[in-house]
Amino acid sequence: MTNEAPRTYPTPEVPHVGVRGEATLEVEPELARIAVTVSARGTDRRGTLDDLGGRNAQVLELVKGYGEAVDKLETGAFVITPELRERRRGERIRAYHGSVRIGATLTDFTALGELTTRLADLDLTRVDGPWWSLRPDSPAYRAARQLAVRDAVQRAREYAEALGARLLALVELADEGMQQTLPYQGRPAMRAVAFAGAPGAAEDMAQALDMEPEQQSVYAQVTAHFTMTAPDLSA
Structure with a gap:
């Protein structure tokens, strides 16, 4: 035995009408994510690891220096691989390559341009993004x-x-699901501005990038069924 209400069926006296409701909103983004790849190379494994660890710590310290502007900071993939040099009597290790991938999500888009520029100004450091x-x-x-x-x-x-x-x-309302339509991830609109005010910034730092956030499209869809009075079909 269930407590569900009995299903109503359309009749000539009380017909049903079913429709789809849709809505699309264009809104400003709330988050911006960047990916930072720190690299190191050397002939000695331990030396390469130490160099990579130092560069990684430098990036983490720089990002953490922006305080509440950073919503999330996480370390992703860590890789260190030997580069082999072929010889007639066997293979020898020529060098070691190491990299660490760091992800940062920011809520302050003013700080985003400064941080991105300072990170890109570091040696052997690659910055990808932002993704809004x-x-x-x-x-x-x-x-x-x-x-x-x-x-x-x-x-x-x-x-x-x-x-x-x-x-x-x-009679019935069904959620057909939400969707956030991501815009084309091309180059962000930017222009050079004076670099100032960043924590611990040097006077000779590169100019910060002024990034224009990409609008986000939010789409919602529902289906609904209603009862209605008997239609007047005489007209």
Whole structure:
């Protein structure tokens, strides 16, 4: 035995109307993620590891220096591989290559340009990004869902009015899912600005990049079924 309400079925006296509600919002991003790859190379394994560890610590200290502007900092892949040199009597190790990948997510886009420039100015350091996004609990998702529901109600009402009827009650509302459409990840819009105000910055540092955040598209879709009064089909 269940407590579910009995399913209603359409009748000529109480017909149903089913519609789809949709909404798309264009909003500013809330997060910017960059990936930093630190490299080291040397003829000695231990020396290469020590060099890589020092460069890694330098990057982590630099990023942490931006305090609350950094939402997340995490270390990804660590790799150290030997470079072999072929000889007639066997293979010999010519050098060692090491790298560490670090991910940083920022919420302050003003600090983003400074940090990216300072990281790119370090030796044997590669910076990729930024990739823009919203927080998982962003209010933009809720706003899009509510707009999609309102769109469904409005569409159903218009269909009913076209038949000389009016809506009575909601029978079913189904969420078809949310989607964040990522924009084309091309080069960010940027221009050179004076580099100043960064913690511990040297006077001869490179100019910071002024990055323009990419708008994020949030799409929501629902399906809804309503009962309505008997239509006037005499017209």
